[in-house]
Amino acid sequence: MHILLVASAFNSLTQRVHVELRDHGHTVAVELALPERPLAEAVRRHAPDLVLAPMLKTAIPREVWAAYPCFIVHPGPFGDRGPSSLDWAIQRGADRWGVTVLQAVEDMDAGDVWASVDCVVPPVGKSDLYRGEMADAALTAVLLAVERFASGTHTPRPQGPAHAEYTPVRIRPYLDQSVRRIDWDADSTETVLRKLRAADSQPGVLDVVCGAEWYLHGGHPEGGLRGAPGELLATRAGAICRATTDGAVWIPELRRRRAPGQPPTYKLPAAQALGDRLPSLPELAAPDCADPRRRTWTDIAYREEGSVGVLSFSFPGGAMSTTQCRRLLDAYRQACARPTSVLVLGGQRDFFSNGIHLNVIDAAQDPAAESWANINAVDDLVEAVLTTTDRLVVAAVAGNAAAGGMMLALAADEVWCRAGAVLNPHYRLMGLYGSEYWTYTLPRRVGAATADRLLGEALPMSAASAHDLGLVDRVVDCGPGDFAAEVGRLAARLAALPGSPSRIAAKKAELERQECGEPLAAFRERELTRMRRTFDDPDAPYHALRRAFVHKRRPQSTPPHLDLAATTATRAAAGAGADRSTRARVTGTALDDLSRRPDGWYEES
C-alpha cells in the first residue's frame, strides 16, 4: 500500500512507524502538518491509499478525512480522549495504559477504532515510556489496523453507546502547570516522582529553584539523603538532589522559564544551568557498584557477573557532553582493568546515544570551541573501544541511536540491538561530516557504497534492516524492560563460548595489522580536519541547524529527503543497489538545499 504519514514532527514514533511500514513492504511518504501549508493539497499530491497520523497535535481537516481514509494513533486505551493522555496516566499512577488507532472524524479521538493494544507502565519518564512500551504497543496496533484495512473485510468498532461492548468515554483536559506543580512541603517522594515523570522530557515541572523560575526535567528517587522539604542537598554528575517530605529526588536537568521577548530557553544539566546561583553543596560520587536495592541515581554504573562486565550509561536525550564523555571514558578504563572477557557497553533502556551534546555546545561561550572539545571527547571514547584488544566488547543498544551515538556502537566487536530501536546512522541533517572514526567502522561493516547511501539518504532504519545490512549483529526481540536481562544472558553465553579466546587474539592481530597499514589515527585526523573547518566557519550550516534544533524551531516545509523516501523500497532493497538512483537524487537535492539555506528550513522563533 502507499501510506502517507502526517505528523507534527518526524519524531521517534513517526520514525518507528515509517521504518516498520517500509519493512512490511509498504511505500511510505511523510508530510509534516505545518501552519500555512495546506494539508489537503499535500495529501492530494501523494494520492495515498491510507493516511496515518502517528503523532499529530492538530486536527485533520474535513476535506482530507472525507476524501481519504485517515487513521490517528492515540496514546491512550480505548475510550480515552484528550491532549495529555500519557501525562495523566503517569501522574495518576496507572500501571497499564494503551494505544488506540482510530479513524479521523469531526470530533477529536471520537472515530471508530481499528485496533487497540495495552502495555505496562514501568516507573520511568513519559518520553522513555513513549519510545519504549508505548511505541511497541503503537506498532502492534498500527500494523494490525493496516492489515485489517487492507483486508477490506474488517468493520472497525464504533465508540458510541449504541455498541454492544460500549466502553464509557473518558475525556481528560490538557494537563497544565497548576496540576503539575510540586508542593515540597506536602508531597511525598512518590508523588513528586509521578509529577516529574509525567512531565519528562517535556514540558517539565515549573518550580522555583535558588530564587528563579525553572522547569524541572527528569526525576529519580534517592533513598539515603534527607533534609528539610525543598532543600537542595547535593549534586552528582550535574544533577541536583532535593529533599521531599519523606526522602529526596535527583533532578538531572533544568530549563529556565522564558521571559517575554527573550529567545527560547532549553534544557541544561541542572548544576550548569544554576551556575553561580547554586549554593555550596557536596558533590556525591556514585556508588562504586550498581546495587539494585539501593535507591539512588547515577548516569554511569558498572556491574559484574562472572566474566562479564556491564558498563551502563544513560544520558538525558542520549546527548553526551564533553564532561559526560570523559566520565564515561574513565569508567570504561576502570571496567577494562577488571578481569572479564566480555564487556557490555550500554544496555539498560531508552536511548543508546545521540552523539555530541548540542544544548551544552550552544550554551557555551564559544560553541565552536565546545563542539571541538566534545567531538574529541567522543572520539577518545570510541578510540578506547576500538583499541580494546584483551576482551570482547558488545554495544547493547536498548533504544534509539543516532549520528555519532550510532557510530560509537559500531566501534564495538558486536552490536546487539533491541528490535524496537530506531537507528539514524548519518550526520548531514546537522550539517556535519561526522567523526567517531566512522570512516573506519561504517564501511568496514557495510561496504563503502552502502555507507555512502546511508549517510546520503539520512533516513531512519529499523534494527531488522540494520541487521540485514550488517550494521547490527543481533536483534534482541523483547520488551524494553527485559532487554538488560536478556543481554546479560547472551553475554554470559558469549563469554563461555570456546571460540571467544581465539576471537580476542584474532582481533588484537587485526588491529596490529591495521596500525601497520593505515593507522586509526589517520582516520580520526581526516575526519576532524573536516569537522574543524565546519566548527570554525560561523557561516557553516551546522551553527544555524544546531540553533534551530536546540530552540525546537519548526521546519517551514517537509524536508525533501522525507518526501523522496516514498520512492525508496523496503528492507529487501535496503542493502541492494536497487535504490542507487534514489540516493543520487537524495544527495543531489537535499544536500544542496542544506548548504544553501539551512535557516530557511526553520521558522523564526
Ligand code: COA
Ligand atoms: N544533543 C542535545 N539534545 C539532544 C540530542 C543531542 N545530540 N539528540 C537528541 N536530543 C534531545 C532532543 O532535543 C529531545 O529533547 P526533548 O525531549 O526535551 O524534546 C530529546 O533528546 C529526544 O530527542 P527527539 O529529537 O525528540 O527524539 P527523536 O527520537 O524524535 O529523534 C534524533 C531522535 C536522534 C533523530 C534527533 O534527536 C536528532 O536529530 N538528534 C541530533 C543528532 C545529532 O545530530 N547529533 C550530533 C552529531 S554527532
